Amino acid sequence: MHNYAIKVENLAKDFGELHAVDGISFNVASGEIFGFLGPNGAGKTTTISVLCTLTKPTSGRAIINGYDVVRQQSKVRQSIGLVFQDSSLDERLTGLQNLRFHAMVYNVPSSVRDKRIEDMLNMVELWDKRNSEVSTYSGGMKRRLELARGLLHHPKVLFLDEPTLGLDPQTRNRIWEYIIELGKSEGTTIFLTTHYMDEAEKADRIAIIDSGKLVAMDNPINLKNMVGKDIISIKTEDDSKAIEEIKSRYAIEARNDTNNGLIFNVVNGEEFLPGFIKEFTTKILSVSLRRPSLDDVFLKITGREIREEGTKDGIRAMVHGRSRRMHH
Amino acid sequence: MGFLSDGVDFIQFMFPGIIGMTVLMSSFMAGVSLVWDREFGFLKEVLVAPISRTSVAVGKTFGSATVALPTGIIILLLAPLVGVSLSVSTVLGIIPLMFLLAAAMGSLGILLATRIKSMQAFQVVMQMLMFPMLFLSGVFFPVDGLPGWMNVLVKINPATYGIAPIRQVILGGSADSPFNISVFGHTMSLWDNIIVIALFGLIMTLLAMWSFHSQE
Numbered sequence A: 001m002h003n004y005a006i007k008v009e010n011l012a013k014d015f016g017e018l019h020a021v022d023g024i025s026f027n028v029a030s031g032e033i034f035g036f037l038g039p040n041g042a043g044k045t046t047t048i049s050v051l052c053t054l055t056k057p058t059s060g061r062a063i064i065n066g067y068d069v070v071r072q073q074s075k076v077r078q079s080i081g082l083v084f085q086d087s088s089l090d091e092r093l094t095g096l097q098n099l100r101f102h103a104m105v106y107n108v109p110s111s112v113r114d115k116r117i118e119d120m121l122n123m124v125e126l127w128d129k130r131n132s133e134v135s136t137y138s139g140g141m142k143r144r145l146e147l148a149r150g151l152l153h154h155p156k157v158l159f160l161d162e163p164t165l166g167l168d169p170q171t172r173n174r175i176w177e178y179i180i181e182l183g184k185s186e187g188t189t190i191f192l193t194t195h196y197m198d199e200a201e202k203a204d205r206i207a208i209i210d211s212g213k214l215v216a217m218d219n220p221i222n223l224k225n226m227v228g229k230d231i232i233s234i235k236t237e238d239d240s241k242a243i244e245e246i247k248s249r250y251a252i253e254a255r256n257d258t259n260n261g262l263i264f265n266v267v268n269g270e271e272f273l274p275g276f277i278k279e280f281t282t283k284i285l286s287v288s289l290r291r292p293s294l295d296d297v298f299l300k301i302t303g304r305e306i307r308e309e310g311t312k313d314g315i316r317a318m319v320h321g322r323s324r325r326m327h328h
Numbered sequence B: 001m002g003f004l005s006d007g008v009d010f011i012q013f014m015f016p017g018i019i020g021m022t023v024l025m026s027s028f029m030a031g032v033s034l035v036w037d038r039e040f041g042f043l044k045e046v047l048v049a050p051i052s053r054t055s056v057a058v059g060k061t062f063g064s065a066t067v068a069l070p071t072g073i074i075i076l077l078l079a080p081l082v083g084v085s086l087s088v089s090t091v092l093g094i095i096p097l098m099f100l101l102a103a104a105m106g107s108l109g110i111l112l113a114t115r116i117k118s119m120q121a122f123q124v125v126m127q128m129l130m131f132p133m134l135f136l137s138g139v140f141f142p143v144d145g146l147p148g149w150m151n152v153l154v155k156i157n158p159a160t161y162g163i164a165p166i167r168q169v170i171l172g173g174s175a176d177s178p179f180n181i182s183v184f185g186h187t188m189s190l191w192d193n194i195i196v197i198a199l200f201g202l203i204m205t206l207l208a209m210w211s212f213h214s215q216e
Protein backbone atom coordinates (compact mmCIF):
# COMPACT_ATOMS: atom_id res chain seq x y z
CA MET A 1 0.00 0.00 0.00
CA HIS A 2 2.95 2.26 0.62
CA ASN A 3 3.83 3.03 -2.95
CA TYR A 4 0.69 5.07 -3.59
CA ALA A 5 1.63 8.71 -3.96
CA ILE A 6 -2.01 9.78 -3.63
CA LYS A 7 -4.78 7.95 -1.80
CA VAL A 8 -8.26 9.41 -1.80
CA GLU A 9 -11.20 7.86 0.07
CA ASN A 10 -14.77 9.09 -0.24
CA LEU A 11 -13.60 12.65 -0.51
CA ALA A 12 -16.36 15.28 -0.54
CA LYS A 13 -16.46 19.06 -0.53
CA ASP A 14 -19.68 21.06 -0.26
CA PHE A 15 -20.11 24.77 -0.88
CA GLY A 16 -23.40 25.35 0.90
CA GLU A 17 -25.96 23.25 -0.95
CA LEU A 18 -23.61 22.47 -3.83
CA HIS A 19 -21.73 19.17 -3.78
CA ALA A 20 -18.67 20.39 -5.69
CA VAL A 21 -16.84 17.11 -4.99
CA ASP A 22 -19.23 14.29 -4.19
CA GLY A 23 -17.56 11.28 -2.59
CA ILE A 24 -14.69 10.33 -4.89
CA SER A 25 -12.12 7.57 -4.29
CA PHE A 26 -8.97 6.75 -6.24
CA ASN A 27 -5.30 5.93 -5.82
CA VAL A 28 -2.37 7.18 -7.86
CA ALA A 29 0.76 5.07 -7.97
CA SER A 30 4.17 6.59 -7.46
CA GLY A 31 5.58 7.86 -10.77
CA GLU A 32 2.24 7.74 -12.55
CA ILE A 33 0.85 10.51 -14.76
CA PHE A 34 -2.77 10.71 -13.69
CA GLY A 35 -5.24 12.84 -15.64
CA PHE A 36 -8.40 14.32 -14.23
CA LEU A 37 -10.73 15.02 -17.11
CA GLY A 38 -14.03 16.82 -16.89
CA PRO A 39 -16.01 19.79 -18.15
CA ASN A 40 -15.89 23.23 -16.60
CA GLY A 41 -17.38 23.20 -13.09
CA ALA A 42 -16.98 19.43 -12.65
CA GLY A 43 -14.95 19.83 -9.45
CA LYS A 44 -11.38 19.44 -10.71
CA THR A 45 -9.93 22.58 -9.15
CA THR A 46 -11.79 21.95 -5.90
CA THR A 47 -10.27 18.44 -5.74
CA ILE A 48 -6.78 19.87 -6.25
CA SER A 49 -7.38 22.53 -3.59
CA VAL A 50 -8.26 19.83 -1.08
CA LEU A 51 -5.31 17.61 -2.05
CA CYS A 52 -2.84 20.48 -1.69
CA THR A 53 -4.27 21.60 1.71
CA LEU A 54 -5.75 24.90 0.55
CA THR A 55 -9.33 23.76 1.22
CA LYS A 56 -10.60 21.54 4.02
CA PRO A 57 -12.69 18.58 2.84
CA THR A 58 -16.28 18.32 4.10
CA SER A 59 -15.76 14.58 4.59
CA GLY A 60 -13.51 11.75 3.51
CA ARG A 61 -9.76 11.38 3.58
CA ALA A 62 -6.80 12.13 1.36
CA ILE A 63 -3.22 10.96 1.90
CA ILE A 64 -0.35 12.46 -0.11
CA ASN A 65 3.06 10.76 0.16
CA GLY A 66 1.81 9.10 3.35
CA TYR A 67 0.69 12.40 4.95
CA ASP A 68 -2.88 13.36 5.77
CA VAL A 69 -3.96 16.58 4.03
CA VAL A 70 -5.89 17.78 7.09
CA ARG A 71 -3.69 16.71 9.98
CA GLN A 72 -0.20 16.92 8.45
CA GLN A 73 -0.53 19.99 6.26
CA SER A 74 3.02 21.22 6.41
CA LYS A 75 4.46 17.75 5.59
CA VAL A 76 2.11 17.57 2.60
CA ARG A 77 3.07 21.07 1.46
CA GLN A 78 6.78 20.34 1.63
CA SER A 79 6.40 17.29 -0.60
CA ILE A 80 4.20 18.68 -3.38
CA GLY A 81 4.57 21.15 -6.21
CA LEU A 82 1.72 23.11 -7.73
CA VAL A 83 0.84 24.94 -10.88
CA PHE A 84 -2.48 26.68 -10.36
CA GLN A 85 -5.16 27.27 -12.95
CA ASP A 86 -4.72 31.05 -12.57
CA SER A 87 -1.26 32.62 -12.40
CA SER A 88 0.20 32.84 -8.91
CA LEU A 89 3.42 34.65 -9.76
CA ASP A 90 4.40 37.96 -8.21
CA GLU A 91 4.25 40.04 -11.37
CA ARG A 92 6.25 42.88 -9.86
CA LEU A 93 9.26 40.65 -9.37
CA THR A 94 11.56 39.23 -12.03
CA GLY A 95 11.49 35.57 -13.01
CA LEU A 96 14.66 34.99 -11.03
CA GLN A 97 13.27 36.72 -7.94
CA ASN A 98 10.12 34.61 -8.05
CA LEU A 99 12.22 31.45 -8.04
CA ARG A 100 14.49 32.76 -5.27
CA PHE A 101 11.49 33.49 -3.09
CA HIS A 102 10.17 29.99 -3.73
CA ALA A 103 13.54 28.40 -2.91
CA MET A 104 13.61 30.30 0.37
CA VAL A 105 10.15 29.37 1.61
CA TYR A 106 10.66 25.73 0.60
CA ASN A 107 14.04 25.53 2.36
CA VAL A 108 16.03 24.62 -0.73
CA PRO A 109 19.61 24.45 0.68
CA SER A 110 21.53 27.56 -0.30
CA SER A 111 24.42 25.40 -1.57
CA VAL A 112 22.31 24.04 -4.42
CA ARG A 113 19.87 26.94 -4.81
CA ASP A 114 21.51 28.97 -7.56
CA LYS A 115 22.49 25.94 -9.62
CA ARG A 116 19.02 24.50 -9.46
CA ILE A 117 17.35 27.79 -10.36
CA GLU A 118 19.64 28.06 -13.37
CA ASP A 119 18.88 24.48 -14.47
CA MET A 120 15.13 25.03 -14.14
CA LEU A 121 15.20 28.31 -16.05
CA ASN A 122 17.23 26.66 -18.79
CA MET A 123 14.83 23.75 -18.96
CA VAL A 124 11.88 26.07 -19.60
CA GLU A 125 14.03 28.30 -21.80
CA LEU A 126 13.65 31.43 -19.70
CA TRP A 127 17.24 31.91 -18.58
CA ASP A 128 17.68 34.85 -20.97
CA LYS A 129 14.58 36.54 -19.57
CA ARG A 130 15.44 35.90 -15.93
CA ASN A 131 15.97 39.56 -15.07
CA SER A 132 12.79 40.85 -16.73
CA GLU A 133 9.77 41.67 -14.61
CA VAL A 134 7.15 38.92 -14.87
CA SER A 135 4.50 41.45 -15.89
CA THR A 136 6.32 41.69 -19.24
CA TYR A 137 6.13 37.90 -19.86
CA SER A 138 3.65 36.36 -22.30
CA GLY A 139 1.04 33.87 -21.08
CA GLY A 140 3.13 30.93 -22.21
CA MET A 141 6.26 32.26 -20.53
CA LYS A 142 4.39 32.73 -17.26
CA ARG A 143 3.12 29.16 -17.40
CA ARG A 144 6.63 27.86 -18.06
CA LEU A 145 8.00 29.90 -15.19
CA GLU A 146 5.33 28.48 -12.91
CA LEU A 147 6.22 24.99 -14.02
CA ALA A 148 9.90 25.65 -13.25
CA ARG A 149 8.93 27.07 -9.87
CA GLY A 150 6.69 24.11 -9.04
CA LEU A 151 9.64 21.78 -9.64
CA LEU A 152 12.32 23.78 -7.89
CA HIS A 153 12.09 21.97 -4.55
CA HIS A 154 11.98 18.52 -6.22
CA PRO A 155 8.44 17.63 -5.17
CA LYS A 156 7.44 13.97 -5.14
CA VAL A 157 4.01 14.88 -6.49
CA LEU A 158 3.32 17.67 -8.93
CA PHE A 159 -0.23 19.02 -9.26
CA LEU A 160 -1.05 20.80 -12.50
CA ASP A 161 -4.44 22.48 -12.79
CA GLU A 162 -5.17 22.99 -16.49
CA PRO A 163 -1.48 23.63 -17.20
CA THR A 164 -2.02 24.61 -20.81
CA LEU A 165 -5.30 26.53 -20.61
CA GLY A 166 -5.43 29.39 -23.08
CA LEU A 167 -2.01 28.66 -24.62
CA ASP A 168 -1.22 28.28 -28.29
CA PRO A 169 -0.70 24.72 -29.61
CA GLN A 170 3.05 25.09 -29.88
CA THR A 171 3.47 26.12 -26.26
CA ARG A 172 1.06 23.40 -25.19
CA ASN A 173 3.22 20.78 -26.89
CA ARG A 174 6.36 22.20 -25.31
CA ILE A 175 4.84 22.07 -21.84
CA TRP A 176 3.75 18.50 -22.43
CA GLU A 177 7.28 17.54 -23.42
CA TYR A 178 8.51 18.86 -20.06
CA ILE A 179 5.81 17.03 -18.17
CA ILE A 180 6.43 13.67 -19.79
CA GLU A 181 10.19 14.06 -19.58
CA LEU A 182 9.85 14.84 -15.89
CA GLY A 183 7.74 11.80 -15.16
CA LYS A 184 10.41 9.66 -16.84
CA SER A 185 13.61 11.19 -15.52
CA GLU A 186 12.70 12.17 -11.96
CA GLY A 187 9.97 9.62 -11.27
CA THR A 188 7.74 12.52 -10.26
CA THR A 189 4.10 11.60 -9.80
CA ILE A 190 1.93 13.95 -11.82
CA PHE A 191 -1.69 14.76 -11.13
CA LEU A 192 -3.16 17.01 -13.76
CA THR A 193 -6.56 18.29 -14.72
CA THR A 194 -7.64 19.22 -18.18
CA HIS A 195 -10.65 19.48 -20.36
CA TYR A 196 -8.63 19.01 -23.53
CA MET A 197 -9.21 15.43 -24.68
CA ASP A 198 -6.01 15.16 -26.67
CA GLU A 199 -4.02 16.11 -23.57
CA ALA A 200 -5.74 13.58 -21.35
CA GLU A 201 -4.67 10.86 -23.78
CA LYS A 202 -1.05 11.44 -22.78
CA ALA A 203 -1.73 10.41 -19.19
CA ASP A 204 -1.04 6.86 -17.97
CA ARG A 205 -4.48 6.76 -16.43
CA ILE A 206 -7.54 8.97 -16.63
CA ALA A 207 -10.39 9.61 -14.25
CA ILE A 208 -13.42 11.27 -15.77
CA ILE A 209 -15.24 13.57 -13.35
CA ASP A 210 -18.69 15.01 -13.94
CA SER A 211 -20.71 17.04 -11.42
CA GLY A 212 -18.37 16.07 -8.59
CA LYS A 213 -18.56 12.32 -9.22
CA LEU A 214 -16.07 9.96 -10.88
CA VAL A 215 -17.86 8.35 -13.80
CA ALA A 216 -14.96 6.35 -15.27
CA MET A 217 -11.33 5.57 -14.49
CA ASP A 218 -8.91 3.56 -16.62
CA ASN A 219 -6.05 3.92 -19.06
CA PRO A 220 -6.88 5.77 -22.28
CA ILE A 221 -6.88 2.61 -24.42
CA ASN A 222 -9.35 0.73 -22.23
CA LEU A 223 -11.54 3.79 -21.99
CA LYS A 224 -11.70 4.05 -25.73
CA ASN A 225 -12.43 0.36 -26.03
CA MET A 226 -15.54 1.03 -23.95
CA VAL A 227 -16.93 2.89 -26.91
CA GLY A 228 -16.10 -0.16 -28.97
CA LYS A 229 -15.69 -0.09 -32.66
CA ASP A 230 -13.17 1.65 -34.85
CA ILE A 231 -14.36 4.16 -37.42
CA ILE A 232 -13.49 3.67 -41.10
CA SER A 233 -14.07 6.34 -43.72
CA ILE A 234 -13.69 5.63 -47.43
CA LYS A 235 -14.06 7.67 -50.59
CA THR A 236 -15.22 5.70 -53.62
CA GLU A 237 -16.14 6.29 -57.27
CA ASP A 238 -19.69 5.18 -56.65
CA ASP A 239 -20.99 5.66 -53.12
CA SER A 240 -24.39 4.02 -53.51
CA LYS A 241 -22.85 0.92 -55.04
CA ALA A 242 -20.30 0.82 -52.22
CA ILE A 243 -23.02 1.04 -49.58
CA GLU A 244 -24.76 -1.93 -51.23
CA GLU A 245 -21.56 -3.96 -51.33
CA ILE A 246 -20.63 -3.23 -47.67
CA LYS A 247 -24.11 -4.32 -46.67
CA SER A 248 -24.10 -7.56 -48.62
CA ARG A 249 -20.53 -8.55 -47.82
CA TYR A 250 -20.23 -7.64 -44.09
CA ALA A 251 -23.83 -6.94 -43.02
CA ILE A 252 -22.78 -3.41 -41.93
CA GLU A 253 -24.76 -0.23 -42.58
CA ALA A 254 -22.44 2.44 -43.97
CA ARG A 255 -23.62 6.05 -43.95
CA ASN A 256 -22.82 9.06 -46.05
CA ASP A 257 -20.83 11.77 -44.33
CA THR A 258 -20.46 15.00 -46.27
CA ASN A 259 -16.82 15.53 -45.32
CA ASN A 260 -15.45 12.04 -45.18
CA GLY A 261 -17.30 10.09 -47.87
CA LEU A 262 -18.69 6.89 -46.41
CA ILE A 263 -18.36 6.00 -42.73
CA PHE A 264 -18.86 2.65 -41.03
CA ASN A 265 -17.81 0.93 -37.82
CA VAL A 266 -15.89 -2.33 -37.44
CA VAL A 267 -14.58 -4.16 -34.39
CA ASN A 268 -10.91 -4.41 -35.25
CA GLY A 269 -10.08 -1.91 -37.95
CA GLU A 270 -6.41 -2.73 -38.38
CA GLU A 271 -7.08 -6.40 -39.15
CA PHE A 272 -10.17 -5.62 -41.19
CA LEU A 273 -8.63 -3.17 -43.62
CA PRO A 274 -6.07 -5.26 -45.63
CA GLY A 275 -8.64 -7.92 -46.56
CA PHE A 276 -11.26 -5.26 -47.23
CA ILE A 277 -9.07 -3.40 -49.70
CA LYS A 278 -8.14 -6.63 -51.52
CA GLU A 279 -11.64 -8.00 -51.96
CA PHE A 280 -13.74 -4.85 -52.39
CA THR A 281 -14.85 -4.50 -56.01
CA THR A 282 -16.10 -0.88 -56.05
CA LYS A 283 -13.15 1.38 -56.82
CA ILE A 284 -11.74 2.96 -53.60
CA LEU A 285 -10.14 6.44 -53.83
CA SER A 286 -9.01 6.77 -50.22
CA VAL A 287 -9.32 4.98 -46.89
CA SER A 288 -8.81 6.17 -43.35
CA LEU A 289 -9.11 4.44 -40.01
CA ARG A 290 -9.89 6.32 -36.82
CA ARG A 291 -9.93 4.96 -33.29
CA PRO A 292 -12.65 6.31 -31.03
CA SER A 293 -11.38 9.39 -29.19
CA LEU A 294 -11.95 10.38 -25.59
CA ASP A 295 -14.58 12.76 -26.94
CA ASP A 296 -16.54 9.69 -27.97
CA VAL A 297 -15.93 8.19 -24.51
CA PHE A 298 -17.17 11.28 -22.72
CA LEU A 299 -20.19 11.52 -24.97
CA LYS A 300 -21.07 7.89 -24.36
CA ILE A 301 -20.73 8.10 -20.57
CA THR A 302 -22.38 11.43 -19.87
CA GLY A 303 -24.48 11.92 -23.00
CA ARG A 304 -22.90 15.36 -23.48
CA GLU A 305 -20.02 16.86 -25.43
CA ILE A 306 -17.11 18.17 -23.39
CA ARG A 307 -15.88 20.48 -26.13
CA GLU A 308 -18.33 23.37 -26.14
CA GLU A 309 -17.68 24.09 -22.49
CA GLY A 310 -13.97 24.09 -23.20
CA THR A 311 -14.09 27.00 -25.60
CA LYS A 312 -16.21 29.08 -23.26
CA ASP A 313 -13.69 28.55 -20.52
CA GLY A 314 -10.85 29.57 -22.79
CA ILE A 315 -12.54 32.85 -23.60
CA ARG A 316 -13.27 33.46 -19.95
CA ALA A 317 -9.64 32.91 -19.11
CA MET A 318 -8.66 35.50 -21.68
CA VAL A 319 -11.12 38.07 -20.39
CA HIS A 320 -9.96 37.36 -16.86
CA GLY A 321 -6.35 37.89 -17.86
CA ARG A 322 -7.22 41.19 -19.49
CA SER A 323 -9.20 42.52 -16.53
CA ARG A 324 -6.25 41.69 -14.29
CA ARG A 325 -3.91 43.73 -16.37
CA MET A 326 -6.28 46.66 -16.21
CA HIS A 327 -5.90 46.78 -12.43
CA HIS A 328 -2.27 47.77 -12.82
CA MET B 1 1.96 82.49 16.09
CA GLY B 2 0.39 81.97 19.46
CA PHE B 3 1.92 79.68 21.98
CA LEU B 4 -0.14 76.77 23.22
CA SER B 5 1.90 76.40 26.39
CA ASP B 6 5.41 75.93 27.69
CA GLY B 7 6.75 77.96 24.76
CA VAL B 8 5.43 75.36 22.27
CA ASP B 9 3.76 76.95 19.27
CA PHE B 10 1.12 75.28 17.12
CA ILE B 11 3.52 74.07 14.44
CA GLN B 12 5.78 72.53 17.01
CA PHE B 13 2.74 70.89 18.57
CA MET B 14 1.63 69.54 15.20
CA PHE B 15 5.05 68.22 14.27
CA PRO B 16 5.02 64.93 16.24
CA GLY B 17 1.45 64.41 15.09
CA ILE B 18 2.47 64.75 11.45
CA ILE B 19 5.15 62.12 11.97
CA GLY B 20 2.57 59.83 13.54
CA MET B 21 0.13 60.53 10.71
CA THR B 22 2.72 59.69 8.05
CA VAL B 23 3.66 56.45 9.76
CA LEU B 24 0.04 55.51 10.33
CA MET B 25 -0.93 56.08 6.72
CA SER B 26 1.91 54.00 5.31
CA SER B 27 1.36 51.24 7.87
CA PHE B 28 -2.01 50.44 6.34
CA MET B 29 -0.10 49.30 3.26
CA ALA B 30 0.38 45.95 5.04
CA GLY B 31 -3.29 45.20 4.45
CA VAL B 32 -3.23 46.62 0.94
CA SER B 33 -0.35 44.36 -0.02
CA LEU B 34 -2.18 41.30 1.33
CA VAL B 35 -5.34 42.15 -0.62
CA TRP B 36 -3.17 42.84 -3.66
CA ASP B 37 -1.42 39.46 -3.38
CA ARG B 38 -4.77 37.75 -3.17
CA GLU B 39 -6.17 39.62 -6.15
CA PHE B 40 -3.17 38.77 -8.31
CA GLY B 41 -3.01 35.15 -7.20
CA PHE B 42 0.40 35.33 -5.55
CA LEU B 43 -1.17 34.70 -2.13
CA LYS B 44 -1.88 31.10 -3.20
CA GLU B 45 1.82 30.48 -3.75
CA VAL B 46 2.41 31.77 -0.21
CA LEU B 47 -0.47 29.88 1.40
CA VAL B 48 0.50 26.54 -0.07
CA ALA B 49 4.17 26.90 0.91
CA PRO B 50 5.37 24.99 3.97
CA ILE B 51 5.42 28.13 6.12
CA SER B 52 2.90 29.00 8.81
CA ARG B 53 0.09 31.51 8.35
CA THR B 54 1.47 33.22 11.45
CA SER B 55 4.77 34.01 9.79
CA VAL B 56 2.91 35.30 6.73
CA ALA B 57 0.80 37.70 8.83
CA VAL B 58 3.67 38.84 11.05
CA GLY B 59 5.99 39.14 8.05
CA LYS B 60 3.56 41.41 6.22
CA THR B 61 3.16 43.61 9.32
CA PHE B 62 6.88 43.97 9.93
CA GLY B 63 7.55 44.46 6.26
CA SER B 64 5.19 47.39 5.98
CA ALA B 65 6.39 48.82 9.31
CA THR B 66 9.91 48.77 7.89
CA VAL B 67 8.71 50.60 4.80
CA ALA B 68 6.81 53.11 6.97
CA LEU B 69 9.95 53.99 8.93
CA PRO B 70 11.90 55.93 6.29
CA THR B 71 8.90 58.14 5.50
CA GLY B 72 8.60 58.96 9.20
CA ILE B 73 12.33 59.58 9.47
CA ILE B 74 12.28 62.01 6.54
CA ILE B 75 9.65 64.11 8.32
CA LEU B 76 11.65 63.82 11.51
CA LEU B 77 14.70 65.33 9.79
CA LEU B 78 12.66 68.46 9.01
CA ALA B 79 12.48 69.21 12.74
CA PRO B 80 14.98 72.10 12.73
CA LEU B 81 12.85 73.89 10.10
CA VAL B 82 9.94 74.19 12.54
CA GLY B 83 12.12 75.08 15.47
CA VAL B 84 12.08 71.72 17.17
CA SER B 85 15.50 70.72 18.39
CA LEU B 86 16.42 67.07 18.23
CA SER B 87 19.17 65.22 20.02
CA VAL B 88 20.58 61.91 18.87
CA SER B 89 18.93 60.20 21.79
CA THR B 90 15.55 61.71 20.86
CA VAL B 91 15.88 60.39 17.34
CA LEU B 92 16.92 56.95 18.59
CA GLY B 93 13.99 56.98 20.97
CA ILE B 94 11.47 57.89 18.28
CA ILE B 95 12.44 55.25 15.75
CA PRO B 96 11.20 52.31 17.85
CA LEU B 97 8.03 54.27 18.66
CA MET B 98 7.35 54.83 14.96
CA PHE B 99 7.95 51.14 14.33
CA LEU B 100 5.59 50.19 17.14
CA LEU B 101 2.84 52.46 15.84
CA ALA B 102 3.32 51.18 12.30
CA ALA B 103 3.32 47.52 13.35
CA ALA B 104 0.25 47.93 15.58
CA MET B 105 -1.78 49.74 12.92
CA GLY B 106 -0.40 47.42 10.24
CA SER B 107 -1.76 44.39 12.07
CA LEU B 108 -5.19 46.04 12.13
CA GLY B 109 -4.84 46.38 8.35
CA ILE B 110 -3.88 42.69 8.09
CA LEU B 111 -6.87 41.67 10.19
CA LEU B 112 -9.19 43.58 7.86
CA ALA B 113 -7.45 42.16 4.79
CA THR B 114 -8.01 38.57 5.90
CA ARG B 115 -11.76 39.22 5.62
CA ILE B 116 -12.15 41.91 2.95
CA LYS B 117 -11.21 40.29 -0.33
CA SER B 118 -11.60 43.03 -2.92
CA MET B 119 -9.27 45.95 -3.33
CA GLN B 120 -12.09 48.46 -3.82
CA ALA B 121 -13.90 47.40 -0.66
CA PHE B 122 -10.66 47.42 1.29
CA GLN B 123 -9.83 50.95 0.21
CA VAL B 124 -13.28 52.19 1.19
CA VAL B 125 -13.06 50.59 4.64
CA MET B 126 -9.52 51.86 5.08
CA GLN B 127 -10.50 55.42 4.39
CA MET B 128 -13.57 55.22 6.59
CA LEU B 129 -11.30 54.13 9.42
CA MET B 130 -8.20 56.16 8.75
CA PHE B 131 -9.66 59.66 8.65
CA PRO B 132 -11.63 59.50 11.91
CA MET B 133 -8.65 57.78 13.49
CA LEU B 134 -6.32 60.56 12.42
CA PHE B 135 -8.71 63.36 13.25
CA LEU B 136 -9.46 62.03 16.72
CA SER B 137 -5.94 61.08 17.70
CA GLY B 138 -4.50 64.34 18.86
CA VAL B 139 -2.65 64.98 15.64
CA PHE B 140 -4.37 68.29 14.97
CA PHE B 141 -5.32 69.61 18.41
CA PRO B 142 -4.56 68.93 22.06
CA VAL B 143 -6.97 66.33 23.36
CA ASP B 144 -7.41 68.09 26.65
CA GLY B 145 -10.77 69.75 27.33
CA LEU B 146 -12.70 68.39 24.33
CA PRO B 147 -16.49 67.99 24.46
CA GLY B 148 -17.53 64.78 26.21
CA TRP B 149 -18.47 62.63 23.22
CA MET B 150 -15.33 63.57 21.35
CA ASN B 151 -13.27 62.91 24.42
CA VAL B 152 -14.63 59.36 24.57
CA LEU B 153 -13.83 58.74 20.89
CA VAL B 154 -10.31 60.06 21.32
CA LYS B 155 -9.71 57.81 24.31
CA ILE B 156 -10.93 54.63 22.59
CA ASN B 157 -8.90 55.43 19.48
CA PRO B 158 -5.77 53.25 19.57
CA ALA B 159 -3.87 55.71 17.36
CA THR B 160 -4.04 58.25 20.23
CA TYR B 161 -1.72 56.04 22.27
CA GLY B 162 0.66 55.58 19.37
CA ILE B 163 1.01 59.29 18.69
CA ALA B 164 1.14 60.47 22.31
CA PRO B 165 4.49 58.85 23.12
CA ILE B 166 6.07 60.32 19.99
CA ARG B 167 4.96 63.75 21.16
CA GLN B 168 6.14 63.04 24.69
CA VAL B 169 9.61 62.21 23.45
CA ILE B 170 9.88 65.16 21.05
CA LEU B 171 8.33 67.90 23.17
CA GLY B 172 9.37 66.43 26.50
CA GLY B 173 6.80 64.63 28.56
CA SER B 174 6.86 66.11 32.02
CA ALA B 175 4.13 64.80 34.29
CA ASP B 176 2.26 68.11 34.25
CA SER B 177 2.48 68.75 30.47
CA PRO B 178 -0.88 69.89 29.11
CA PHE B 179 -0.48 67.45 26.19
CA ASN B 180 -0.64 64.38 28.39
CA ILE B 181 -3.68 62.18 28.08
CA SER B 182 -5.61 61.19 31.11
CA VAL B 183 -7.81 58.13 31.19
CA PHE B 184 -10.23 57.72 34.09
CA GLY B 185 -8.32 60.42 35.92
CA HIS B 186 -4.99 58.64 35.44
CA THR B 187 -2.35 60.62 33.56
CA MET B 188 -0.76 58.33 30.96
CA SER B 189 3.02 58.26 31.21
CA LEU B 190 5.25 57.46 28.23
CA TRP B 191 5.34 53.80 29.18
CA ASP B 192 1.60 53.63 29.86
CA ASN B 193 1.00 54.76 26.29
CA ILE B 194 3.55 52.33 24.91
CA ILE B 195 1.91 49.44 26.76
CA VAL B 196 -1.55 50.35 25.43
CA ILE B 197 -0.45 50.57 21.78
CA ALA B 198 1.69 47.42 22.08
CA LEU B 199 -1.22 45.52 23.62
CA PHE B 200 -3.49 46.74 20.84
CA GLY B 201 -0.97 45.54 18.24
CA LEU B 202 -0.63 42.17 19.95
CA ILE B 203 -4.40 41.63 20.09
CA MET B 204 -4.80 42.64 16.42
CA THR B 205 -2.00 40.26 15.43
CA LEU B 206 -3.57 37.39 17.35
CA LEU B 207 -6.98 38.10 15.81
CA ALA B 208 -5.41 38.33 12.35
CA MET B 209 -3.68 34.96 12.81
CA TRP B 210 -6.90 33.38 14.05
CA SER B 211 -8.86 34.86 11.16
CA PHE B 212 -6.22 33.75 8.66
CA HIS B 213 -6.17 30.21 10.06
CA SER B 214 -9.89 29.76 10.29
CA GLN B 215 -10.64 30.52 6.68
CA GLU B 216 -10.07 28.38 3.67
Ligand SMILES: Nc1ncnc2c1ncn2[C@@H]1O[C@H](COP(=O)(O)OP(=O)(O)O)[C@@H](O)[C@H]1O
Pocket: A015, A018, A020, A038, A039, A040, A041, A042, A043, A044, A045, A046, A047
Ligand atom coordinates in the same frame (compact mmCIF):
# COMPACT_ATOMS: atom_id res chain seq x y z
N1 LIG C 1 -15.19 28.96 -3.22
C1 LIG C 1 -16.32 28.50 -3.80
N2 LIG C 1 -17.53 28.83 -3.31
C2 LIG C 1 -18.67 28.37 -3.87
N3 LIG C 1 -18.71 27.56 -4.94
C3 LIG C 1 -17.54 27.18 -5.49
C4 LIG C 1 -16.29 27.64 -4.95
N4 LIG C 1 -15.29 27.10 -5.70
C5 LIG C 1 -15.88 26.36 -6.66
N5 LIG C 1 -17.24 26.40 -6.54
C6 LIG C 1 -18.19 25.68 -7.38
O1 LIG C 1 -17.87 24.31 -7.32
C7 LIG C 1 -18.04 23.69 -8.59
C8 LIG C 1 -16.75 23.05 -9.03
O2 LIG C 1 -15.82 24.05 -9.35
P1 LIG C 1 -14.34 23.73 -9.81
O3 LIG C 1 -13.73 22.75 -8.87
O4 LIG C 1 -13.64 25.04 -9.97
O5 LIG C 1 -14.57 23.06 -11.23
P2 LIG C 1 -13.53 22.78 -12.41
O6 LIG C 1 -12.15 23.09 -11.91
O7 LIG C 1 -13.72 21.34 -12.74
O8 LIG C 1 -13.92 23.65 -13.55
C9 LIG C 1 -18.51 24.80 -9.55
O9 LIG C 1 -19.91 24.70 -9.63
C10 LIG C 1 -18.10 26.07 -8.84
O10 LIG C 1 -18.97 27.11 -9.17
Ligand SMILES: [Mg+2]
Pocket: A044, A045, A046, A085, A161, A162
Ligand atom coordinates in the same frame (compact mmCIF):
# COMPACT_ATOMS: atom_id res chain seq x y z
MG1 LIG D 1 -10.77 24.40 -12.68
